[in-house]
Structure formats: C-alpha cells, structure tokens
Amino acid sequence: MYHIKKAAELSGVSIKTLHHYDKIGLLVPVKSENGYRTYSQEDLERLQVILYYKYLGFSLDQIAELLAEEKSNLLPHLTKQLTYLTQERERLDTLISTLQKTIQEQKGERQMTIEEKFTGFSYQDTQKYHQEAVDKYGQEVMNQALERQKGREDEATRAFNQVFQTLSQNLKDGLPVSANENQDQAAKLLDAIRTYGFDCSIEFFGHIGKGYIYNPEFKENIDKFGAGTAQYTSDVIAHYVAHQPK
Known part of the structure; x- marks a missing residue:
C-alpha cells in the first residue's frame, strides 16, 4: 500500500x-x-x-467510460494501448526520416520531391480526429478501422498529401472553392478517410473540415502545404458537404 x-x-x-x-x-x-x-x-x-490513455489524447471522461467497460481486467486496455503506441512510433519514425532528409537537403547533400517533404504529416492528422470518431461511432467500429490501416500507412500518406498539395496549387491558381476541380478533391479526401480511417458520414466530414481551422495543430500542418491551405480546404469541404444529397 x-x-x-x-x-x-x-x-x-x-x-x-x-x-x-x-x-x-x-x-x-x-x-x-x-x-x-x-x-x-x-x-x-x-x-x-x-496515464497511457492521457498520452494518447483521450479525455478524462472518455477514459472513465473505457475503464468502466472493463472494470476488473486491464489487459484489454494494455493490449489496445500497445497497438496505438506502436502506430505512434511508426508515425514518429516517418517524421524523423522526413526531417533527416530535409536537413540533408539543406546541406546540399540531396534533393527532395514535394511529396517527400510532407511525408508523415497528414496521416498523423487523421489519427488525431480518430478519437473524435470513437466518440461518435463507438470503439468497436474504430477498432475495425485500425485493422484496415495496418501496413498501409505509406499509401495513406500519399493519398492525403496528394489532396492537400492539389488544393494548395488550386488556391495559388485562384480557383473558387466551388470549382469542379476542388469538389473532386473533396470527394477524394472523403474517400481516403473512408479507405484508410473509418466509414465517415457526410455530416462528420463537415465536422472534420471545420476542425482543419479550429484545431491549431490541424491548421499548422495543412498550412505547411502553403499559406491559407487549411482555410481553403475547410471551405472546399463545407461547399461539398452542403451540396450532397440529404
């Protein structure tokens, strides 16, 4: 004691x-x-x-609910947390690799493509709104989503980064958010979330779009593709959601 x-x-x-x-x-x-x-x-x-759940970004209310599900057996929680932390380590390894390559480029030792410069960023963002999806859809559904992602992290990164890169270029080109080119990118982003994350509804997709502005970390990461890309992406998503069948 x-x-x-x-x-x-x-x-x-x-x-x-x-x-x-x-x-x-x-x-x-x-x-x-x-x-x-x-x-x-x-x-x-x-x-x-x-403390593990807190590190993973869960609120105290969420932790209380999770622990209430398994009052006497902590093993399921530990197993689940190991999965989350292993994924976090993989993402950190990707970001470290990207940073090392960037340092080498700054020293004149190598050149990087624009895709390489942002490897690791947008996939990390999808994990942050993963917990919001847990709140809406339930832990069992999201556990299935975790299985869907395994071994496809690089593929997911490319899919998300491509959308943000294209939207950033469209912003520079002065395309309105309602342009077909932008609405096509919104559809691709939703498809990527559903493919590599969870079965996102149109309503929740709109919530994610708002999060790109209201969540400082989301905004900072997306704006790495170009100043104003987060706001532009959010506006593109809002227009897309507003024009989907109810």
Missing part, C-alpha cells in the same frame, strides 16, 4: 491531480478514518492505464 505522496512520486503525477481523479471517481483509493488516501498495487496499475 502506498500513501498519496509516494504514489505521486512513483507515477510522476501531482498530488493535486490524484485528488482530482479521486473526486471524479476515476481513481478512488482506500481512505482511512482520518481521511488519508492509500493506494494499492491495483490502484497504481489502473493509474498506469489512465
């Missing part, structure tokens, strides 16, 4: 945070008559799972 100070030291979590977890029912330790909190080995194992 561990008092709260020791539990905080072992986990790197502040005492204030542990108090909060207790208050919201996420991690409730045994309390003595004088109110002191004592954490068991099982409590610390649960805390480890909570």
Whole structure:
C-alpha cells in the first residue's frame, strides 16, 4: 500500500491531480478514518492505464467510460494501448526520416520531391480526429478501422498529401472553392478517410473540415502545404458537404 505522496512520486503525477481523479471517481483509493488516501498495487496499475490513455489524447471522461467497460481486467486496455503506441512510433519514425532528409537537403547533400517533404504529416492528422470518431461511432467500429490501416500507412500518406498539395496549387491558381476541380478533391479526401480511417458520414466530414481551422495543430500542418491551405480546404469541404444529397 502506498500513501498519496509516494504514489505521486512513483507515477510522476501531482498530488493535486490524484485528488482530482479521486473526486471524479476515476481513481478512488482506500481512505482511512482520518481521511488519508492509500493506494494499492491495483490502484497504481489502473493509474498506469489512465496515464497511457492521457498520452494518447483521450479525455478524462472518455477514459472513465473505457475503464468502466472493463472494470476488473486491464489487459484489454494494455493490449489496445500497445497497438496505438506502436502506430505512434511508426508515425514518429516517418517524421524523423522526413526531417533527416530535409536537413540533408539543406546541406546540399540531396534533393527532395514535394511529396517527400510532407511525408508523415497528414496521416498523423487523421489519427488525431480518430478519437473524435470513437466518440461518435463507438470503439468497436474504430477498432475495425485500425485493422484496415495496418501496413498501409505509406499509401495513406500519399493519398492525403496528394489532396492537400492539389488544393494548395488550386488556391495559388485562384480557383473558387466551388470549382469542379476542388469538389473532386473533396470527394477524394472523403474517400481516403473512408479507405484508410473509418466509414465517415457526410455530416462528420463537415465536422472534420471545420476542425482543419479550429484545431491549431490541424491548421499548422495543412498550412505547411502553403499559406491559407487549411482555410481553403475547410471551405472546399463545407461547399461539398452542403451540396450532397440529404
């Protein structure tokens, strides 16, 4: 058994945070008559799972729901988290490789294509709205989507990057968002999400388009294809969604 100070030291979590977890029912330790909190080995194992989910971007409410599904068995959570973290490592390896090539290019040691410059960015973005899709469609559906992606990361990257590159060029060429060329790209983007991610509805596609502007990370990554590309893409998607059959 561990008092709260020791539990905080072992986990790197502040005492204030542990108090909060207790208050919201996420991690409730045994309390003595004088109110002191004592954490068991099982409590610390649960805390480890909570911290993994937090690292993966899950909200505390989402973590509480996930843990409620498997109250007594943490193994399914650990297995699921290993899958997520392995995918995260693969994405980081891709971004590191892209960065190394960029450094070599800056030194004059190699040349990069425009596709190579953005390898790793847009696929990473699709994973960020993956959790939003979990909220809407449920974990089981999204687990199936994870299986769909395995071994196709490079293929997915090329598909998403091609859309953003084309839209960036269309923006430079002054094409209106309603242009057929842009609406074709919106359709390709939706198809890529459905192929490499999940069975995205038209409604949720519109939500994703808004996220390209309202989420600073999305906006920053897409604007790497050219200033204003995120807003342009969002507007193209909004027009596409508005003109789909209800």
